[in-house]
Amino acid sequence: MFAIEMEDLSYCINGREILRNINFRVPVGELLAVIGPNGGGKTTLLKLVTGQIKPSRGRVRVLGMKPEEARSRIGYLPQRSHFETDFPIDVLQTVLIGTYRRFEAPTDDDRKKALRALEMVGMLEYRDRKIGELSGGELQRVFLARALVREPDLLLLDEPTASVDPAFRGSFYRIIDELRGEMTIVIVSHDIGTVARHVDSVACLNHRLFVHGTVEEALKCIDDAYGCPVELLAHGIPHRVLEEHPDE
Numbered sequence: 001m002f003a004i005e006m007e008d009l010s011y012c013i014n015g016r017e018i019l020r021n022i023n024f025r026v027p028v029g030e031l032l033a034v035i036g037p038n039g040g041g042k043t044t045l046l047k048l049v050t051g052q053i054k055p056s057r058g059r060v061r062v063l064g065m066k067p068e069e070a071r072s073r074i075g076y077l078p079q080r081s082h083f084e085t086d087f088p089i090d091v092l093q094t095v096l097i098g099t100y101r102r103f104e105a106p107t108d109d110d111r112k113k114a115l116r117a118l119e120m121v122g123m124l125e126y127r128d129r130k131i132g133e134l135s136g137g138e139l140q141r142v143f144l145a146r147a148l149v150r151e152p153d154l155l156l157l158d159e160p161t162a163s164v165d166p167a168f169r170g171s172f173y174r175i176i177d178e179l180r181g182e183m184t185i186v187i188v189s190h191d192i193g194t195v196a197r198h199v200d201s202v203a204c205l206n207h208r209l210f211v212h213g214t215v216e217e218a219l220k221c222i223d224d225a226y227g228c229p230v231e232l233l234a235h236g237i238p239h240r241v242l243e244e245h246p247d248e
């Protein structure tokens with residue numbers, strides 16, 4: 001069984017093809033990075049996996065099911081959005097949002113799981129703090145706990161380390177290394193150099209899927225996917241830094 005399967009999948013908005021003929025299989029347990037230029041469709045791909053949007057053509061299966069059936073098995077950390085941190089809610093309550101079931105209050109078991117998730121991300125002692133008092137990196141760890149609280153089989157992380165300090169980036173990847181093998185993990189990232197050190201495989205997406213393979217295989221055709229040169233730096237493992245894209 002695959003954690004994610006896409007077959008001849010296309011997705012269009014207002015007549016514009018955002019994703020084109022994607023064929024893609026992510027084995028259970030894989031730790032995958034999805035990279036690609038801005039607007040290449042990475043977030044759209046994740047939304048198809050969570051069932052927030054439906055393909056215009058083709059098929060997507062998640063853990064062998066339709067995405068909407070698999071939803072309770074998916075943990076999702078969306079791209080950093082405008083979260084209202086003035087809202088008077090504490091850390092534990094924020095994590096409990098991840099256990100949400102319609103018409104049901106959180107149970108004692110939900111609370112235990114939320115505390116365990118906070119422990120996993122090193123935020124247990126912050127459980128009673130108001131979220132408005134947290135730094136960006138601390139808040140992001142709380143959101144990661146919220147994605148982990150249902151003990152998902154598939155964890156989707158959209159730009160998890162964007163706009164947080166380098167110290168958080170290090171602690172974030174230590175958490176990911178600990179989760180490795182316990183669940184399938186998909187990380188959307190622009191930080192190719194860092195992400196490449198931690199993942200099993202890389203998918204390179206720019207409206208179509210250019211490659212899904214080992215880090216080395218992906219780096220070989222990354223220039224094609226980006227449509228512009230990518231500078232290679234030798235750092236023991238392949239490590240690249242993006243040059244500015246001429247269109248941006």
Ligand SMILES: Nc1ncnc2c1ncn2[C@@H]1O[C@H](COP(=O)(O)OP(=O)(O)OP(=O)(O)O)[C@@H](O)[C@H]1O
Nearest residue numbers: 013014018036037038039040041042043044045079
């Ligand atoms: N609801 C929408 N309506 C119109 N266009 C949309 C919508 N959602 C996404 N798009 C467009 O689809 C394209 C792909 O967007 P998406 O957010 O998936 O890209 P991305 O690879 O995640 O980009 P980034 O790296 O900048 O986050 C973009 O051009 C975006 O403007």
